[in-house]
Amino acid sequence: MIFNLFNKKVKEWEKALLTNIFSELGGEFLVYKQQIDDALLRGVYRSSSPTPNYVGFKYNPVVSKYETPKAGKFILSGITVFDTLSNQFIEFKVHFYAGLIMGYSTPNKRIDLNPERYKTEGFKKNIKNQKGREF
Numbered sequence: 001m002i003f004n005l006f007n008k009k010v011k012e013w014e015k016a017l018l019t020n021i022f023s024e025l026g027g028e029f030l031v032y033k034q035q036i037d038d039a040l041l042r043g044v045y046r047s048s049s050p051t052p053n054y055v056g057f058k059y060n061p062v063v064s065k066y067e068t069p070k071a072g073k074f075i076l077s078g079i080t081v082f083d084t085l086s087n088q089f090i091e092f093k094v095h096f097y098a099g100l101i102m103g104y105s106t107p108n109k110r111i112d113l114n115p116e117r118y119k120t121e122g123f124k125k126n127i128k129n130q131k132g133r134e135f
Helices: 012-025 027-037 061-065
Strands: 041-046 054-059 073-077 080-083 088-091 093-097 100-105 113-119 124-128
Touching: 012 027, 012 041, 012 100, 012 113, 027 100, 054 061, 088 113
Parallel strands: none
Antiparallel strands: 041 054, 054 100, 073 093, 073 124, 080 088, 080 113, 093 100
16 A cells, blocks of 8 residues: 555544634634634645644635635644643644644654643744744
């Protein structure tokens, strides 16, 4: 069997975790839950970006329904999720750009996250400028 490393599907735990986080945060984050509910996220890819262990999302054609270029770029940090491989809570950052969920990153490359065990109490919305710097 040949595996296509560049065209993986979004896993159920990824959708469940993001849905749970956005539901708990509520308010302005519910639009991102709606993106998941509308099956906007079509696939995932690993990137050799400057962000370690970044997993990016590919989209279905309905992406234009949610895309808002003026929304800018930001990262949700301070969220932790229980990783069964390390047997501890690890940081889970969610990346956004132009009104879309772009992806997520963790400190560990190999993960097995439990979508029901997460903490959002210390979350921060870190807004980035066009060069990717926080302000």
